[in-house]
Amino acid sequence: MHSVLIIEDEILARIGLHQLINWEKHEFSLLPDAADGEAALDLIRRHRPDILLLDLNIPKIDGLQILRHLKEEGMGCKVIVISCNEEFDMVKEAMKLGAYDYLRKLNLSSDELLGILKKCRQELRAGSDRDEKLSSFAFHEIRYDEIMNPNGKDLFLNVGTYRTAMCILPPAGETAKKWSEEHSAYTAAEVSKKWFGERSVEYMQVIRGPQICCFLFERRFSGAFFLQLHQELTNRLHGSVYFGIHETVMGNADAVNRAIILAEQVSVIRYYDVAQTVHYFPEKIALREHSPRGTQQMLAGLRESVETFSGKDSGDMIRQILSAIRTDPYTHINVLRRIFMDMLGIYSMTAQKLNGTIEEVRVRDDNCHYQKLMMMNSLNLIERWFLEFQDIFYSRFFVAYKCSRSDLLKSIFSYIDRHLTTQVHLSEAAGEIGVSNAYLSTVFKKEMGVNFIEYVNQKKVDLAKQMLDEGKLVYEVSDVLGFENCTYFSKVFKKYEGISPDGYKRKE
Known part of the structure; x- marks a missing residue:
């Protein structure tokens, strides 16, 4: 039997495909269906199906991306695209990426589906015969x-x-x-x-x-x-x-x-x-069982720069530590991993002092940082990861760091958070805190690098993205965040994101 995986997000379409032909009678076995691209890749990874019935418009990872994965990995399965009439350009791209054939989703007949499946099976068997000839050696x-x-x-x-x-x-x-x-x-x-x-x-x-x-x-x-x-x-x-x-x-x-x-x-x-x-390798490599010279001093420099939120200095220290490792080969990987754990521990202790944890930092939607470092198999990857991690770390804890050093800033941020769903004005904030408009404006710009209103608008836009991701409509988000009207909200959103709220929602 040849295994078949149906990748389709519409449940009625999946049921229809199940019922369209007698799969076992025609020597095809159906794997569990996939309703989105992530589930599809997981099933492909585990079961290596012979044939895919692939809808191009599926959530999370679309059909074209799946075809690119298959092409990159040299997977030999046959892909039959399930297409709507208006998807012709996507179908053409799918065929370029190696799709075997396509079916029109509307009015699909059992004879049409079975005919394409039999053609796939015939070619798969021919390919298997070729592989057996190739592997006839020992x-x-x-x-x-x-x-x-x-x-x-x-x-x-x-x-x-x-x-x-x-x-x-x-x-x-x-x-x-x-x-x-x-x-x-x-x-x-x-x-x-x-x-x-x-x-x-x-x-x-x-x-x-x-x-x-x-x-x-x-x-x-x-x-x-x-x-x-x-x-x-x-x-x-x-x-x-x-x-x-x-x-x-x-x-x-x-x-x-x-x-x-x-x-x-x-x-x-x-x-x-x-x-x-x-x-x-005629013999074993002589691996050093100690850290490169100067590691402890560099870790101390990294700790000082992280505790003072000096991004440039901490970035330089990360590069220096990795450079010292590269110029003193070869140190045992377990020794290097301890160094990387110490580096990450510096950020962890700093986060704890600010009443947070590094698990609040997500790098490429992943917060299992210790496990990540243990599994990385390249110093270049590790260096790039640390630099990316620290940028997100500083962004996440910057306000908490500033609040820990200034009661005035702590009051300002508290005011902003409490009034984020209203129209926030600098004069009202200054009045509640008990300082002049000019003083608040000057201190805020000096400490944060942006003016008061720019910061408030960025916070509103960040919250707007979360609400749009949750499915709220644009006018609903505009009302909740206290904008005068949808037009002004869209203008502010596009200024910071480079795309309108409607465009952002469609992109998601």
Whole structure:
């Protein structure tokens, strides 16, 4: 049977597709439906369906984005687009991205659907036959934990004595591309398998989690062989692929295990973002078990700059710490992780002093910061993440920091928060606080870098975005926030966001 995934947000349309044909009779198995793009990617990741029935206009991640994911990952499933008549331009773009065919959603017949499904099945079977021919050479697969298990599979069955161990690490990726990251190792394995098959190269693939591909060969290869494979993988995975290679005669399981460990040292090389990507490891890398010189002084400088909310100075200290790590290779990754935990701890303690926590800071919609740093596999990514984190941190706690240093500012912000849904005037705020208009205006501009009304309007716009995200209409938001009319509200909103409230709502 060939598996089929229906990706459609309208429940009646999903029910109609279920009932349109007898799926089991025609040897198709339906996976659980996906009502939005995020659920679709999760199901694709877990089940690897043969065929997708894809509605282009779905929430969260649209159909075109899903097609781009499939293309980037080299997924071999057939995608049948479900289209309305007015979506012709989107359908054309979908076909460019590799969609197999499309169905008109209105008046779809069972014969039309079944005809396209059978064509897909025929081509999938033809492709499977080609893959079997390619893999007719000796190809074996084993889990890493079976290498040292005496009751496990025989590593040397039909293969011979191994002489080369190779570890492939796909490009380091961001969490925003989690689906791509988790499957890039599998993609690397599939691309390699086809490449080896075309050259009749026998190998053993060792399964080592979702991020690492290991291969064992019974002979050694020239440098050109690995460079050609490296180029093929780089083209397919769109980033820097790293190879770790260890060459020796592996006469038993212990020797195989040691060879794989040596080849996997390429993870240290990638962590340091070294430009050279193909590495031979005759022995273990000598890893330093202590922090780079001057780390404690730099951490003290970072603490001082964070506690005084000096963004430029703290940014410079982050760059200095990462620069010191790069110029003193190779330190054990666990030592480096402790340094990054200490850096994050400085922000955490500062937030606590302001009666907050760093979990209030969301970087790319994620607030699991300690776990994030532990999982990052590139110093470049870590540096960029820290700089992004600190900008959001300062934005989140800036008002609390200013209030902690000035009772006057604390009173001003309290007044603004209490009157944010009315028309806020500087003169009324000054009168309630007990200072002159000029004094309040001068102090506010000096401390905040913007004038009083600009700050109030930005706060109103931020609250307006939350309300629009919750589904409120533009005129409702305008009324709640105390604007004179919708026209003035739209003018203020566009000044700060570069888009009208209606445009922002449509974008969401």
